[in-house]
Amino acid sequence: MAALSPLSVALLVAVTVGLAAAILAWRERPEPGATWLAVLLTGQVWWATFLVFELEATTLPAKALWYDVQWVGVVAIPVGWLFFALAYTGYDRYVTPFSVALVSVIPVATVAVAAAGDPGDLLAVDRVVRETAVGTFLDVVPGPLYYVIAGYTYLLGAVGSVPLIQLIRDDARPFRGQSAALLVGTAAPWAGNLAHLSGAVPIPGLDPTPLAFAVSGVAYLLALSRFRLLTLAPAPRRRARQLVFEQLHDPVFVVGTEGLLVDLNECAAETFGIDRRDAIGEPAATVVPKYDAIRELDGTDADKPRPIPIVGRDGQRPYEATVRDVVDDHDRTTARVITFHDVGAYLGQQQRLNVLNRVFRHDVRTETNLIQGYAEQLRSDPTDERALSIIEESAGRMLELSERTRTAGELFDPTEESETAPLTDAVDEAVAEARAVAPDARIEVGQVAPVPVPVVLEVVLGNLCTNAVRHNDADAPWMRIDAAVADGWVEVTVADDGPGIDPAEYDVLDRGTETPLRHGSGIGLWIVKWGVDHLGGRISFDEREPTGTVVTVCVPVDRSETPGAGPDGEPPDPHLDDPAPSDESGSLGPPPNAGR
Amino acid sequence: MANEPTRPSAPDGTTAQYRSHATPSDSGTLRLVAAFVAGAPFAGLVAAVEVAVVTAALGVPLSAAPVAVGLVAFAVYAADHVADAEGDIGSTPVRARIALRYADQLMVAAAVSYGLAVALAAGAGPAALALVLVPGAVWIGYATDWLPAAGDLVAPLGEVSVPRLKDVFLLNSAAVALAWAVAVVAAPLAFAGVPVDSAGAPAVALLFAYVFARSFVDVEVPNVRDVAADAARGVATLPVVYGVSGTRRALLAVDAVAAGLLAATAATGAASTPALAALGVGLAVSVTVTALADRLGGAALGVAPDCSYLVAGAVLLAIGW
Numbered sequence: 008m009a010a011l012s013p014l015s016v017a018l019l020v021a022v023t024v025g026l027a028a029a030i031l032a033w034r035e036r037p038e039p040g041a042t043w044l045a046v047l048l049t050g051q052v053w054w055a056t057f058l059v060f061e062l063e064a065t066t067l068p069a070k071a072l073w074y075d076v077q078w079v080g081v082v083a084i085p086v087g088w089l090f091f092a093l094a095y096t097g098y099d100r101y102v103t104p105f106s107v108a109l110v111s112v113i114p115v116a117t118v119a120v121a122a123a124g125d126p127g128d129l130l131a132v133d134r135v136v137r138e139t140a141v142g143t144f145l146d147v148v149p150g151p152l153y154y155v156i157a158g159y160t161y162l163l164g165a166v167g168s169v170p171l172i173q174l175i176r177d178d179a180r181p182f183r184g185q186s187a188a189l190l191v192g193t194a195a196p197w198a199g200n201l202a203h204l205s206g207a208v209p210i211p212g213l214d215p216t217p218l219a220f221a222v223s224g225v226a227y228l229l230a231l232s233r234f235r236l237l238t239l240a241p242a243p244r245r246r247a248r249q250l251v252f253e254q255l256h257d258p259v260f261v262v263g264t265e266g267l268l269v270d271l272n273e274c275a276a277e278t279f280g281i282d283r284r285d286a287i288g289e290p291a292a293t294v295v296p297k298y299d300a301i302r303e304l305d306g307t308d309a310d311k312p313r314p315i316p317i318v319g320r321d322g323q324r325p326y327e328a329t330v331r332d333v334v335d336d337h338d339r340t341t342a343r344v345i346t347f348h349d350v351g352a353y354l355g356q357q358q359r360l361n362v363l364n365r366v367f368r369h370d371v372r373t374e375t376n377l378i379q380g381y382a383e384q385l386r387s388d389p390t391d392e393r394a395l396s397i398i399e400e401s402a403g404r405m406l407e408l409s410e411r412t413r414t415a416g417e418l419f420d421p422t423e424e425s426e427t428a429p430l431t432d433a434v435d436e437a438v439a440e441a442r443a444v445a446p447d448a449r450i451e452v453g454q455v456a457p458v459p460v461p462v463v464l465e466v467v468l469g470n471l472c473t474n475a476v477r478h479n480d481a482d483a484p485w486m487r488i489d490a491a492v493a494d495g496w497v498e499v500t501v502a503d504d505g506p507g508i509d510p511a512e513y514d515v516l517d518r519g520t521e522t523p524l525r526h527g528s529g530i531g532l533w534i535v536k537w538g539v540d541h542l543g544g545r546i547s548f549d550e551r552e553p554t555g556t557v558v559t560v561c562v563p564v565d566r567s568e569t570p571g572a573g574p575d576g577e578p579p580d581p582h583l584d585d586p587a588p589s590d591e592s593g594s595l596g597p598p599p600n601a602g603r
Numbered sequence: 604m605a606n607e608p609t610r611p612s613a614p615d616g617t618t619a620q621y622r623s624h625a626t627p628s629d630s631g632t633l634r635l636v637a638a639f640v641a642g643a644p645f646a647g648l649v650a651a652v653e654v655a656v657v658t659a660a661l662g663v664p665l666s667a668a669p670v671a672v673g674l675v676a677f678a679v680y681a682a683d684h685v686a687d688a689e690g691d692i693g694s695t696p697v698r699a700r701i702a703l704r705y706a707d708q709l710m711v712a713a714a715v716s717y718g719l720a721v722a723l724a725a726g727a728g729p730a731a732l733a734l735v736l737v738p739g740a741v742w743i744g745y746a747t748d749w750l751p752a753a754g755d756l757v758a759p760l761g762e763v764s765v766p767r768l769k770d771v772f773l774l775n776s777a778a779v780a781l782a783w784a785v786a787v788v789a790a791p792l793a794f795a796g797v798p799v800d801s802a803g804a805p806a807v808a809l810l811f812a813y814v815f816a817r818s819f820v821d822v823e824v825p826n827v828r829d830v831a832a833d834a835a836r837g838v839a840t841l842p843v844v845y846g847v848s849g850t851r852r853a854l855l856a857v858d859a860v861a862a863g864l865l866a867a868t869a870a871t872g873a874a875s876t877p878a879l880a881a882l883g884v885g886l887a888v889s890v891t892v893t894a895l896a897d898r899l900g901g902a903a904l905g906v907a908p909d910c911s912y913l914v915a916g917a918v919l920l921a922i923g924w
Contacts, residue, residue, distance in 0.1 A: 011726050019722035026718035027711070034710055056725045056732065063728075232711065 012142040015059045017218055022059075024224030025052040031231050039242035040095030043102075047087030048227065051196075053080030055217040062142050070145040071134055075121040078130075082114030082156065085163035088193060092167035095237075096174065097245030110163065117156045125150070137212045144212030157204065164193065174241060182241050184234040192226030195219040258326075258347040261333070262291040262298075269342055278347075279317075301328045301345055317347070325351050355540060362533050363412065370408060377401045411530045414466060415537060427459040430490055430497060437468035438488065445476035445484055453489035458564050460497055467538035470531045471501040471558055479505035485555075496544075496561050504555040508532075513548055535560075642684055642698050643713070647677030649909040650787070652916040653814070656885075658791035659919055660810060660868075660878035661802045666794035668731070671723040672786050675735050678717035679742045681709045690836055730793040734786055741782035772839035776826075780818035787814050803873025810874065813864040813882070820854050820861070820889060821908040827851075827896045847897045854893045862886055877922050885915030 011019070029048035035041040054077050061073035089110060093101050120129050129152035137146045149157075174186035199215035202208050208215055230236035252259065258275035262268055268291050276283050279296055292298045296317040317326050326347040333342040378401050381394040388394075434455050441450060450472075468488070475486040481504060490499045516536050535558075539546045544562030551557050651673030658665055684691070688702035702709060717739060724731040788811040792802055799807050826833060826840040827847055834843045841850040865886060869879050888911040 015726065019726055022725055023715065023718040023722040026721050027714035030714035030717060031710060034714075052721075056721075059725050060729060232707075 011059075012062055014142045014213075014218070015062050017221065018055045018059050018062075021055045021217060021219075021221035021224060022052050024228060025055065025220050028224050028227040028231060031228070032237065035231075035237040038237040039097070039099060039240045040091045041237050043087050043091035043094055044227070044237070045087075047084055047091055048224070050080040050083030050087055051217070051220040051223060053077070053083065055080075055220050058217050061145055065143075067134065067136050067145070070136060070143075074134070074145050074147065075125070075130075078118050078121040082117050082160075084196075085160040085167075086110055086114055089163040089167040092169075092171050092189075095240050095242055096170035097242040098170060099242065113156060113159050117152060120152060129153075135212075139210050139213070141210060141213070144210070146212030157200075161197075164197065168193065177241070181234050181239050185230050185236045185239075185241075188226045188230035188234060188236070192223040192230070195222035195226070257349070260291065260295045260345045262295065262343050262345060264340060264342065266291050268294050275347070295345060296347075297328070298345075301330060325349075325354050351540070355537065359415065359533075359537065362530060363415075366408065366412065366530055371405065374401045374405050374408075408530065411470075411534060415530060415534050426462045428462050428465060429457050430460045430464075430499075431455050431457050433460055433462070433465040433468055434488055434490060434499075436465050437472040440469045441472035441476045441486060444473045445479070447482075448476040448479070448484040448486060450476075451485075451487040453487060455488075455490040456492040456497075458492050458497060460562065460564065461542055463538050463542055464497070464499075464560075464562055467535050467542075467560060468499060468501070470535050470538075471560070474531050475501055475503035475505065475556075475558075479503055481505070492564060495564050497564055499560045500557055501560075502551060502555060502557045504551065506554060507550055507556050508548060516546075642701070643677045643681035643709075645909070646680040647673040647716075649912050650676030650783070653783075653787045653912045654790055656878055656881060656912065656915050656919055657787050657810060657814065658795075660874045660882065661788075661791055661797075661807065662873075662875050663791050663795045663797045663802055666791065667723045667727060668790040668794035671720045671727075671731070671735055671794065672738075672790050674716045674720035674723075675738050675786065678713040678720065679738050681713040681716070683742065685709050685713075690832075724794070727794045728796065731790065734790050734793050737785050738782045741778055772844060773841075775838075776819050776822040776840070779822050780815050783818045784811050784815035787818075803871060806868055806871045806873035809864050809868040809871065813861050813868065816857050816861040816864065817886070817889065817911075820857050820893060821911075823850065823854055824893055824896055824908040851893060851896050854896075855890065858886065858890045858893060861889075878919055881915040881919035881922070884918045885911040888914045 029045050033045040057073045057077045061070050064070045129150045131147045132150045133148040135146045137144050171186045174182045196216045196219040199219040203214040258278045259272045261270040286294045327350045329346045331344045332340045381398045384394040476484045485504045487502045542562040547559045549557040651669040654669040654672045684702040685706045688699045691699040720735050724735040823841050827842045830842040868874050892907040
């Protein structure tokens, strides 16, 4: 072969650099974008190589042949660029066999037309060999398909550049460097091609695009080596951020400026029993729990989150809501992120400490003073039976207090695994405790559904039943317990004909805190409340006519049992299989409102 | 082709390169440089000399073919050493250590080298371009997991698994020999733009068969040294399957066939006699190396088979080509 033209030598430099970059890119598979970058670079090498053959060919048919072969590389470049940019920047979900096939339709059609000998002069209306100072060119008068594929190439190039341009402003220097190198590598051939299409190149027939591939190759090599392109790709960041949002253990809602729900994470959907597909796009007020209260957390309030009781899938839990604005690059608020933090455990612990502090500071001290006083009296009169009896009763109350304190501690022992028991067993156990306290009491047991319940409920019912008969001054105390199941909730009522519970006790339980002046009279009701809270349930008190109290406890049915067979081999309650309504109470129906 | 010998083990079970504190640093550096040069650069040099000798034998004008094929050889062997560095720790520890430590630099050098070779070939025309792509394509099928992956794609149920060419008995060496025979014999013609008929088709065919046979021997002889490592990795080679003695006999037989091919080439009268004589001297060196395969140390066995071409090249220069 004769000596190469200077133009061919320049093209071979582009081939050398481009192929080296292609091999290095191919080696980085399966890093995001590696394969597509190799496709892009191979396309460039292909185009430049066959352009050399075209330049060095001496006849029109030979030049036309190599010109047509170049189309394979020409059309591969924009396809490779688009999918490289998408995969590299983390938009890999758009890189699918279907999308690749769809995007490749026009390029494949172009190659097919070229392979078929350009029927109808679609690619080139005329081809002429022109002698110039720098070589012999094939001057092509473009046909209609030429302009179509040229426009399509520019379109794919522009679309692929968008995510890379975003990286230019990234905080991470390596990604800025990578994207800058890639954009330079892409802009150089574009500039060459624009010059060719606009007629700015003084040599007729010379398309300088492949010459610019030398610049591309150097830029890509720089990106691969200096900026660790492909070995340090930003692709995982989008996934990781999405993963953090999805896997966050706090429920999160994203609400647009128009008050419509834009997004929510898995925890939010699960906690509040929300169907994500249905919820997104709906007004936030209908989906986000207590939205009306939360939306007021503007400005300074947003920095002072407060507990908001919300009924979730597992019952009523206190949450703290925080609201953060999503601000775009122009400081415009585009959405608000509402995050719920479950503070039930923290508040419960604080509450228990308060109560136990009161018990030791007040109740134990009172009883101890009593014992000390009557012990002094016994010292002066060892035959004082009343003093002895009072000391015994006081010591008994302390012992009982001690037992209940222990029970309260065990209720929240994190090392204890949650056990379940049939509701019938829990009721029987509670009734047995009450009978032991007051053997003369008239105790009635109504219909009890045989559903599984957490054993904590046994403690709750035991305290309610013993309180009902113990604090009853009638000669034959009466008590009745009933249990029903509805919408996945167990509702147990304990009624008595005693003197009733002091409203001050309700007040303290409602407020959740005790003060030296406003406190409960013992720890029994607190154990009941803590147990019910622990189970995600609700408790309410009603007065009975003519005397007495009705205490209603609602807790979710324990569904950790294997469905299909109830306890003791009996079929499960049909209510358990009822489809749950989709409201703020999650997969359960709302707890029956027993009123107060 | 070239391989780095295994260092003899010390009585305490360690090898020399792991006791560098007892070795002067300059000799350690020297050893690393020597190991590097004896690796891919040596393979590239040998390939270039092979092409030059065949160019002389065929009587075609000298072209860029030796440089291009030498660059391809360097690229392919450098990439191969990097790809198999972890597996080569047992048989060629120093070379493997270099490949592991300088993997990125070696791959950049290999990529640029192959790019340059392709550019040189593209400048010589389509036929030359196709030729330089052959060794790269064979290496991809030979050493990478491309074939098994493609096999899994075709038969996803896993009923038929396609192994790496490198792991297939005899076919592995034959594939390498074939790739080099194509590149070494056809490249001088393609780069010089000389049709096969002009050079004498029988002579070209016989020389092709000769280079194929010789390359096969050159690939298998170092396997005598690698027999333990290859057996451990499940790679079937002649020494693994037939033992060292069987391998020596088989390779001597192949050398004998090569000698016959060389004589037949001379009989055609189309080849250059001085070049054929030089190749004959090289063949004699090869036969000697094959005969001493189990006695030569690892260092010698790693480079000796390929040295036959260097000897042939030196003889050719000496007799005035």
